[in-house]
Amino acid sequence: MEDPSELDQAQELRLTDCPSWLYLLREFDTLYRHGSAGGSRLIRSHRKRVRDTLSSIIDSNPCVLPRPVSAKPVTGHLMRALDLGEKGVVHGMARALSRVADKLTWEYGYEKVPNSLKNKYAYCEVLGPRGPVMADRLILGFVLFGPRTTYPQHSHQEIEESYISVSGAWSENDTAVHAPGSLILNRPGDEHRITTADLEPCLLAYAWTGPETRLSAPGMKLSSNRKARMARGI
Template sequence: MSESFLAVTRAIADFVATQDSADEHLGAAIRHMEKSSASAAPNPLYLPARPTPDYGDILAMALTAAAGSPLAHVAKAIAPVSGLLPWHYSYPTEPGEENLADRIAFAEIVGPQGALIAPHARLGFTLMAPHTFYPMHAHPAVELYLVVAGHAAWLSPGIEEVVPPGGFVLHRTGQPHAMRTADEPLLAIYAWQGDLDTPSIYL
Protein backbone atom coordinates (compact mmCIF):
# COMPACT_ATOMS: atom_id res chain seq x y z
CA MET A 1 0.00 0.00 0.00
CA SER A 2 2.77 2.45 0.93
CA GLU A 3 4.44 2.07 -2.47
CA SER A 4 1.20 3.01 -4.23
CA PHE A 5 0.82 6.13 -2.11
CA LEU A 6 4.51 6.96 -2.64
CA ALA A 7 3.89 6.85 -6.40
CA VAL A 8 1.27 9.57 -5.89
CA THR A 9 3.53 11.83 -3.83
CA ARG A 10 6.42 11.36 -6.28
CA ALA A 11 4.15 12.40 -9.14
CA ILE A 12 3.12 15.50 -7.18
CA ALA A 13 6.76 16.31 -6.37
CA ASP A 14 7.78 15.94 -10.02
CA PHE A 15 5.24 18.55 -11.11
CA VAL A 16 5.76 20.98 -8.24
CA ALA A 17 9.55 20.90 -8.74
CA THR A 18 9.01 22.62 -12.09
CA GLN A 19 6.90 25.43 -10.59
CA ASP A 20 7.79 28.72 -8.91
CA SER A 21 6.38 32.15 -8.23
CA ALA A 22 7.73 35.68 -8.00
CA ASP A 23 5.52 36.10 -4.93
CA GLU A 24 7.65 35.32 -1.89
CA HIS A 25 4.89 33.69 0.14
CA LEU A 26 3.51 31.60 -2.72
CA GLY A 27 7.02 30.55 -3.75
CA ALA A 28 7.80 29.40 -0.21
CA ALA A 29 4.53 27.42 -0.04
CA ILE A 30 5.32 25.76 -3.39
CA ARG A 31 8.74 24.69 -2.11
CA HIS A 32 7.09 23.33 1.06
CA MET A 33 4.67 21.24 -1.03
CA GLU A 34 7.55 19.97 -3.12
CA LYS A 35 9.64 19.04 -0.07
CA SER A 36 6.71 17.42 1.74
CA SER A 37 5.73 15.27 -1.23
CA ALA A 38 9.32 14.37 -2.17
CA SER A 39 10.34 13.42 1.38
CA ALA A 40 7.20 11.47 2.32
CA ALA A 41 7.93 8.06 3.79
CA PRO A 42 5.78 5.19 5.09
CA ASN A 43 4.15 6.01 8.42
CA PRO A 44 4.84 3.12 10.85
CA LEU A 45 1.87 4.20 12.99
CA TYR A 46 -0.64 4.24 10.13
CA LEU A 47 -3.86 2.32 10.65
CA PRO A 48 -5.94 1.88 7.49
CA ALA A 49 -9.19 3.76 7.78
CA ARG A 50 -12.44 1.99 8.42
CA PRO A 51 -14.78 1.85 5.43
CA THR A 52 -15.50 5.41 4.39
CA PRO A 53 -18.33 7.01 2.39
CA ASP A 54 -18.21 6.12 -1.29
CA TYR A 55 -17.10 9.09 -3.37
CA GLY A 56 -16.05 6.85 -6.25
CA ASP A 57 -18.40 8.38 -8.84
CA ILE A 58 -17.25 11.94 -8.11
CA LEU A 59 -13.58 10.92 -8.06
CA ALA A 60 -13.95 8.99 -11.33
CA MET A 61 -15.41 12.10 -12.99
CA ALA A 62 -12.51 14.19 -11.71
CA LEU A 63 -9.83 11.72 -12.80
CA THR A 64 -11.37 11.51 -16.28
CA ALA A 65 -11.41 15.30 -16.52
CA ALA A 66 -7.76 15.43 -15.41
CA ALA A 67 -6.62 13.18 -18.26
CA GLY A 68 -5.89 16.18 -20.47
CA SER A 69 -4.63 18.50 -17.74
CA PRO A 70 -1.08 19.43 -16.63
CA LEU A 71 -1.60 17.02 -13.70
CA ALA A 72 -2.59 14.01 -15.86
CA HIS A 73 0.33 11.99 -14.48
CA VAL A 74 -0.87 12.68 -10.93
CA ALA A 75 -4.39 11.53 -11.83
CA LYS A 76 -2.87 8.37 -13.34
CA ALA A 77 -1.01 7.70 -10.08
CA ILE A 78 -4.16 8.27 -8.00
CA ALA A 79 -6.27 5.77 -9.96
CA PRO A 80 -4.71 2.58 -8.47
CA VAL A 81 -5.25 3.84 -4.89
CA SER A 82 -8.66 5.40 -5.46
CA GLY A 83 -10.34 2.70 -3.39
CA LEU A 84 -7.84 3.11 -0.53
CA LEU A 85 -8.13 6.85 0.00
CA PRO A 86 -9.47 7.65 3.50
CA TRP A 87 -12.23 10.05 2.51
CA HIS A 88 -14.09 11.90 5.24
CA TYR A 89 -16.03 15.10 5.84
CA SER A 90 -14.78 16.85 8.94
CA TYR A 91 -17.35 19.55 9.68
CA PRO A 92 -20.27 19.05 12.09
CA THR A 93 -23.69 19.80 10.64
CA GLU A 94 -25.66 22.35 12.61
CA PRO A 95 -29.48 22.24 12.80
CA GLY A 96 -30.98 23.83 9.73
CA GLU A 97 -27.76 23.67 7.72
CA GLU A 98 -27.22 21.57 4.60
CA ASN A 99 -25.27 18.37 5.21
CA LEU A 100 -22.47 18.46 2.64
CA ALA A 101 -20.97 15.10 3.60
CA ASP A 102 -22.04 13.48 0.32
CA ARG A 103 -20.69 16.37 -1.81
CA ILE A 104 -17.38 17.38 -0.19
CA ALA A 105 -14.64 15.08 1.08
CA PHE A 106 -11.02 15.13 2.18
CA ALA A 107 -8.39 12.40 2.09
CA GLU A 108 -5.08 12.91 3.88
CA ILE A 109 -2.20 10.79 2.60
CA VAL A 110 0.75 12.56 4.28
CA GLY A 111 0.47 13.49 7.94
CA PRO A 112 0.27 12.13 11.48
CA GLN A 113 -2.71 9.91 10.57
CA GLY A 114 -1.75 9.36 6.94
CA ALA A 115 -0.27 6.34 5.19
CA LEU A 116 2.85 8.47 4.71
CA ILE A 117 4.54 11.03 6.91
CA ALA A 118 6.77 14.05 6.28
CA PRO A 119 8.14 16.65 8.70
CA HIS A 120 5.84 19.56 9.53
CA ALA A 121 3.23 18.81 6.89
CA ARG A 122 -0.18 17.48 6.07
CA LEU A 123 -0.91 16.73 2.43
CA GLY A 124 -3.94 15.22 0.77
CA PHE A 125 -6.90 15.78 -1.52
CA THR A 126 -10.06 17.85 -1.48
CA LEU A 127 -12.91 16.56 -3.65
CA MET A 128 -16.11 18.44 -4.48
CA ALA A 129 -19.11 17.36 -6.53
CA PRO A 130 -20.39 19.58 -9.35
CA HIS A 131 -22.72 22.44 -8.38
CA THR A 132 -21.49 22.52 -4.79
CA PHE A 133 -20.60 25.42 -2.52
CA TYR A 134 -17.95 24.87 0.16
CA PRO A 135 -18.85 27.65 2.62
CA MET A 136 -16.47 30.28 3.95
CA HIS A 137 -14.06 28.71 6.44
CA ALA A 138 -10.65 29.33 7.97
CA HIS A 139 -7.86 27.63 9.90
CA PRO A 140 -4.56 28.62 11.50
CA ALA A 141 -2.50 26.48 9.09
CA VAL A 142 -1.03 28.03 5.97
CA GLU A 143 -2.60 26.12 3.09
CA LEU A 144 -1.53 25.71 -0.51
CA TYR A 145 -3.87 24.14 -3.05
CA LEU A 146 -2.85 22.74 -6.43
CA VAL A 147 -5.78 22.10 -8.77
CA VAL A 148 -5.75 18.67 -10.43
CA ALA A 149 -9.15 18.82 -12.16
CA GLY A 150 -12.02 21.25 -12.47
CA HIS A 151 -12.47 24.99 -12.90
CA ALA A 152 -13.93 26.02 -9.55
CA ALA A 153 -14.36 29.56 -8.29
CA TRP A 154 -12.08 30.29 -5.32
CA LEU A 155 -13.33 33.01 -3.02
CA SER A 156 -11.92 35.19 -0.26
CA PRO A 157 -13.53 38.41 1.01
CA GLY A 158 -13.65 40.75 -1.98
CA ILE A 159 -11.97 38.24 -4.32
CA GLU A 160 -13.36 35.58 -6.67
CA GLU A 161 -11.14 33.77 -9.18
CA VAL A 162 -11.58 30.69 -11.37
CA VAL A 163 -8.38 28.66 -11.12
CA PRO A 164 -7.64 26.06 -13.83
CA PRO A 165 -5.85 22.71 -13.45
CA GLY A 166 -2.18 23.29 -12.70
CA GLY A 167 -2.94 26.50 -10.81
CA PHE A 168 -2.06 27.22 -7.19
CA VAL A 169 -4.18 28.92 -4.51
CA LEU A 170 -2.53 30.11 -1.27
CA HIS A 171 -4.46 30.71 1.94
CA ARG A 172 -2.52 32.41 4.71
CA THR A 173 -3.05 31.88 8.43
CA GLY A 174 -6.66 32.57 9.36
CA GLN A 175 -7.63 33.76 5.85
CA PRO A 176 -11.34 33.16 5.17
CA HIS A 177 -11.95 31.29 1.93
CA ALA A 178 -14.60 29.29 0.07
CA MET A 179 -14.98 27.34 -3.18
CA ARG A 180 -17.81 26.86 -5.65
CA THR A 181 -18.00 24.31 -8.45
CA ALA A 182 -20.09 24.60 -11.62
CA ASP A 183 -20.58 21.74 -14.09
CA GLU A 184 -17.33 19.96 -13.18
CA PRO A 185 -16.13 18.34 -9.97
CA LEU A 186 -13.06 19.75 -8.25
CA LEU A 187 -10.07 17.65 -7.27
CA ALA A 188 -7.22 19.57 -5.64
CA ILE A 189 -4.11 18.74 -3.63
CA TYR A 190 -3.75 20.58 -0.33
CA ALA A 191 -0.59 21.07 1.72
CA TRP A 192 -0.74 22.43 5.26
CA GLN A 193 2.14 23.91 7.25
CA GLY A 194 2.36 25.66 10.59
CA ASP A 195 -0.42 24.69 13.01
CA LEU A 196 -1.31 21.19 11.79
CA ASP A 197 -3.57 20.32 14.71
CA THR A 198 -6.25 23.04 14.92
CA PRO A 199 -9.08 22.07 12.57
CA SER A 200 -10.81 24.22 10.00
CA ILE A 201 -14.11 25.82 11.05
CA TYR A 202 -17.00 27.34 9.14
CA LEU A 203 -17.38 31.08 9.65
Protein backbone atom coordinates in the same frame (compact mmCIF):
# COMPACT_ATOMS: atom_id res chain seq x y z
CA MET B 1 5.95 -10.31 -5.67
CA GLU B 2 3.54 -10.03 -2.76
CA ASP B 3 1.23 -7.00 -2.75
CA PRO B 4 2.07 -4.83 0.32
CA SER B 5 -1.66 -4.35 0.93
CA GLU B 6 -1.92 -8.11 1.54
CA LEU B 7 0.99 -8.39 3.95
CA ASP B 8 0.38 -9.31 7.56
CA GLN B 9 -0.62 -6.11 9.34
CA ALA B 10 1.71 -7.07 12.21
CA GLN B 11 4.62 -6.40 9.87
CA GLU B 12 5.69 -2.78 9.87
CA LEU B 13 5.30 -1.27 6.44
CA ARG B 14 7.60 1.45 5.18
CA LEU B 15 7.06 3.78 2.25
CA THR B 16 9.43 1.77 0.03
CA ASP B 17 7.22 -1.28 0.68
CA CYS B 18 4.24 0.57 -0.83
CA PRO B 19 5.21 1.76 -4.34
CA SER B 20 1.79 3.23 -5.16
CA TRP B 21 1.96 5.61 -2.19
CA LEU B 22 5.57 6.48 -3.01
CA TYR B 23 4.75 7.34 -6.62
CA LEU B 24 1.80 9.46 -5.49
CA LEU B 25 4.06 11.49 -3.18
CA ARG B 26 6.56 11.93 -5.99
CA GLU B 27 3.77 13.48 -8.05
CA PHE B 28 3.26 16.01 -5.25
CA ASP B 29 6.99 16.71 -5.36
CA THR B 30 6.77 17.28 -9.12
CA LEU B 31 3.88 19.74 -8.74
CA TYR B 32 5.62 21.78 -6.06
CA ARG B 33 9.07 21.59 -7.66
CA HIS B 34 8.28 22.45 -11.28
CA GLY B 35 5.12 24.55 -11.11
CA SER B 36 5.30 28.32 -11.47
CA ALA B 37 5.10 30.76 -8.57
CA GLY B 38 3.74 33.39 -10.95
CA GLY B 39 6.30 35.90 -9.68
CA SER B 40 4.97 35.71 -6.11
CA ARG B 41 7.62 35.61 -3.39
CA LEU B 42 5.12 34.15 -0.91
CA ILE B 43 4.08 31.35 -3.26
CA ARG B 44 7.70 30.63 -4.17
CA SER B 45 8.57 30.30 -0.46
CA HIS B 46 5.56 28.08 0.19
CA ARG B 47 6.44 25.79 -2.74
CA LYS B 48 9.98 25.42 -1.43
CA ARG B 49 8.77 24.72 2.10
CA VAL B 50 6.46 21.97 0.89
CA ARG B 51 8.93 20.24 -1.41
CA ASP B 52 11.87 20.48 1.03
CA THR B 53 9.78 19.00 3.84
CA LEU B 54 8.36 16.32 1.54
CA SER B 55 11.82 15.36 0.26
CA SER B 56 13.05 14.97 3.83
CA ILE B 57 10.04 12.80 4.71
CA ILE B 58 10.47 10.57 1.65
CA ASP B 59 14.19 10.17 2.41
CA SER B 60 13.33 9.02 5.95
CA ASN B 61 11.24 6.14 4.52
CA PRO B 62 8.33 6.73 6.93
CA CYS B 63 5.89 4.17 8.28
CA VAL B 64 2.71 3.43 6.33
CA LEU B 65 -0.29 2.57 8.50
CA PRO B 66 -3.29 1.64 6.34
CA ARG B 67 -6.48 3.34 7.52
CA PRO B 68 -10.01 1.93 7.19
CA VAL B 69 -11.37 2.60 3.73
CA SER B 70 -14.27 5.05 3.90
CA ALA B 71 -16.45 6.60 1.20
CA LYS B 72 -18.81 9.57 1.22
CA PRO B 73 -21.67 10.35 -1.19
CA VAL B 74 -19.46 12.70 -3.25
CA THR B 75 -16.96 9.92 -3.99
CA GLY B 76 -19.39 8.72 -6.62
CA HIS B 77 -17.88 11.58 -8.66
CA LEU B 78 -14.26 10.49 -8.11
CA MET B 79 -13.85 8.35 -11.23
CA ARG B 80 -15.19 11.17 -13.42
CA ALA B 81 -12.79 13.62 -11.76
CA LEU B 82 -9.88 11.23 -12.38
CA ASP B 83 -10.93 10.69 -15.99
CA LEU B 84 -10.90 14.45 -16.53
CA GLY B 85 -7.59 14.75 -14.73
CA GLU B 86 -5.90 12.15 -16.90
CA LYS B 87 -6.79 14.22 -19.96
CA GLY B 88 -5.34 17.43 -18.51
CA VAL B 89 -2.04 19.00 -17.48
CA VAL B 90 -1.93 17.21 -14.11
CA HIS B 91 -2.42 13.77 -15.64
CA GLY B 92 0.44 12.18 -13.67
CA MET B 93 -1.20 13.05 -10.36
CA ALA B 94 -4.63 11.85 -11.52
CA ARG B 95 -3.16 8.54 -12.69
CA ALA B 96 -1.17 8.01 -9.49
CA LEU B 97 -4.23 8.74 -7.34
CA SER B 98 -6.29 6.26 -9.34
CA ARG B 99 -3.83 3.53 -8.27
CA VAL B 100 -4.77 3.99 -4.60
CA ALA B 101 -8.41 5.00 -5.08
CA ASP B 102 -9.62 1.84 -3.35
CA LYS B 103 -7.47 2.55 -0.25
CA LEU B 104 -8.61 6.11 0.56
CA THR B 105 -10.28 7.33 3.73
CA TRP B 106 -12.75 10.06 2.77
CA GLU B 107 -14.07 12.25 5.57
CA TYR B 108 -15.65 15.62 6.36
CA GLY B 109 -13.32 16.95 9.05
CA TYR B 110 -16.06 18.88 10.85
CA GLU B 111 -18.15 17.85 13.83
CA LYS B 112 -21.22 19.40 12.22
CA VAL B 113 -21.52 19.43 8.42
CA PRO B 114 -24.28 21.46 6.74
CA ASN B 115 -26.85 19.24 5.05
CA SER B 116 -26.21 21.12 1.81
CA LEU B 117 -22.57 19.96 1.90
CA LYS B 118 -22.89 16.30 2.95
CA ASN B 119 -23.45 15.02 -0.60
CA LYS B 120 -21.03 17.41 -2.32
CA TYR B 121 -17.76 17.42 -0.41
CA ALA B 122 -15.16 15.20 1.24
CA TYR B 123 -11.40 15.11 1.69
CA CYS B 124 -8.77 12.44 2.18
CA GLU B 125 -5.38 12.73 3.84
CA VAL B 126 -2.57 10.72 2.21
CA LEU B 127 0.38 11.99 4.26
CA GLY B 128 0.18 13.43 7.74
CA PRO B 129 -0.17 12.71 11.47
CA ARG B 130 -3.00 10.24 10.80
CA GLY B 131 -1.45 8.60 7.76
CA PRO B 132 -1.61 6.41 5.88
CA VAL B 133 1.91 7.74 5.19
CA MET B 134 2.96 9.01 8.59
CA ALA B 135 4.40 12.51 8.97
CA ASP B 136 4.10 15.24 11.59
CA ARG B 137 5.49 18.29 9.75
CA LEU B 138 3.33 18.29 6.62
CA ILE B 139 -0.13 17.20 5.49
CA LEU B 140 -0.91 16.29 1.89
CA GLY B 141 -4.25 15.16 0.55
CA PHE B 142 -7.15 15.75 -1.80
CA VAL B 143 -10.48 17.53 -1.67
CA LEU B 144 -13.32 16.40 -3.92
CA PHE B 145 -16.30 18.61 -4.75
CA GLY B 146 -19.36 17.67 -6.73
CA PRO B 147 -20.77 19.92 -9.47
CA ARG B 148 -22.42 23.17 -8.40
CA THR B 149 -20.96 23.13 -4.90
CA THR B 150 -20.47 26.05 -2.52
CA TYR B 151 -17.93 25.27 0.18
CA PRO B 152 -18.67 27.82 2.90
CA GLN B 153 -16.34 30.51 4.22
CA HIS B 154 -13.68 29.13 6.54
CA SER B 155 -10.08 29.62 7.64
CA HIS B 156 -7.27 27.67 9.30
CA GLN B 157 -5.49 28.88 12.43
CA GLU B 158 -1.68 28.77 12.15
CA ILE B 159 -1.91 26.59 9.02
CA GLU B 160 -0.73 27.74 5.59
CA GLU B 161 -2.66 25.98 2.85
CA SER B 162 -2.30 25.61 -0.89
CA TYR B 163 -4.60 24.01 -3.43
CA ILE B 164 -3.48 22.77 -6.84
CA SER B 165 -6.23 21.90 -9.30
CA VAL B 166 -6.13 18.34 -10.61
CA SER B 167 -9.42 18.48 -12.54
CA GLY B 168 -12.45 20.70 -12.85
CA ALA B 169 -12.95 24.47 -12.76
CA TRP B 170 -13.45 26.35 -9.50
CA SER B 171 -13.37 29.79 -7.95
CA GLU B 172 -12.14 31.04 -4.58
CA ASN B 173 -13.84 34.08 -3.07
CA ASP B 174 -15.48 34.77 -6.46
CA THR B 175 -12.30 36.46 -7.74
CA ALA B 176 -11.25 34.23 -10.66
CA VAL B 177 -11.83 30.89 -12.38
CA HIS B 178 -9.01 28.42 -11.78
CA ALA B 179 -8.17 25.64 -14.22
CA PRO B 180 -6.19 22.40 -13.70
CA GLY B 181 -2.57 23.11 -12.80
CA SER B 182 -3.27 26.40 -11.04
CA LEU B 183 -2.23 26.99 -7.42
CA ILE B 184 -3.97 29.07 -4.75
CA LEU B 185 -2.24 30.00 -1.48
CA ASN B 186 -4.20 30.74 1.70
CA ARG B 187 -2.14 32.21 4.52
CA PRO B 188 -3.01 31.36 8.15
CA GLY B 189 -6.30 32.97 9.08
CA ASP B 190 -7.28 33.88 5.50
CA GLU B 191 -11.03 33.51 5.00
CA HIS B 192 -11.87 31.64 1.81
CA ARG B 193 -14.94 30.26 0.08
CA ILE B 194 -14.96 27.85 -2.87
CA THR B 195 -17.50 27.38 -5.65
CA THR B 196 -17.38 24.80 -8.44
CA ALA B 197 -18.68 24.53 -12.00
CA ASP B 198 -22.22 23.48 -12.85
CA LEU B 199 -21.63 20.23 -14.74
CA GLU B 200 -18.38 18.60 -13.61
CA PRO B 201 -16.75 17.64 -10.28
CA CYS B 202 -13.60 19.33 -9.04
CA LEU B 203 -10.58 17.59 -7.52
CA LEU B 204 -7.93 19.60 -5.70
CA ALA B 205 -4.63 18.45 -4.23
CA TYR B 206 -3.76 20.32 -1.05
CA ALA B 207 -0.77 20.89 1.23
CA TRP B 208 -0.81 22.14 4.82
CA THR B 209 2.24 23.47 6.63
CA GLY B 210 2.35 24.76 10.18
CA PRO B 211 3.26 23.87 13.76
CA GLU B 212 3.19 20.14 14.49
CA THR B 213 0.72 20.64 17.34
CA ARG B 214 -1.72 22.40 15.02
CA LEU B 215 -1.33 19.90 12.18
CA SER B 216 -2.16 17.06 14.57
CA ALA B 217 -5.32 18.88 15.75
CA PRO B 218 -6.37 21.45 13.13
CA GLY B 219 -9.76 22.16 14.71
CA MET B 220 -11.57 22.76 11.42
CA LYS B 221 -14.55 25.11 11.71
CA LEU B 222 -16.79 26.82 9.20
CA SER B 223 -17.21 30.55 9.69
CA SER B 224 -20.49 31.84 11.07
CA ASN B 225 -22.95 33.18 8.50
CA ARG B 226 -22.47 36.73 9.79
CA LYS B 227 -18.68 36.53 9.68
CA ALA B 228 -18.81 34.97 6.20
CA ARG B 229 -21.03 37.77 4.89
CA MET B 230 -18.74 40.43 6.38
CA ALA B 231 -15.70 38.77 4.77
CA ARG B 232 -17.44 38.95 1.38
CA GLY B 233 -18.46 42.57 1.94
CA ILE B 234 -22.17 41.80 1.98
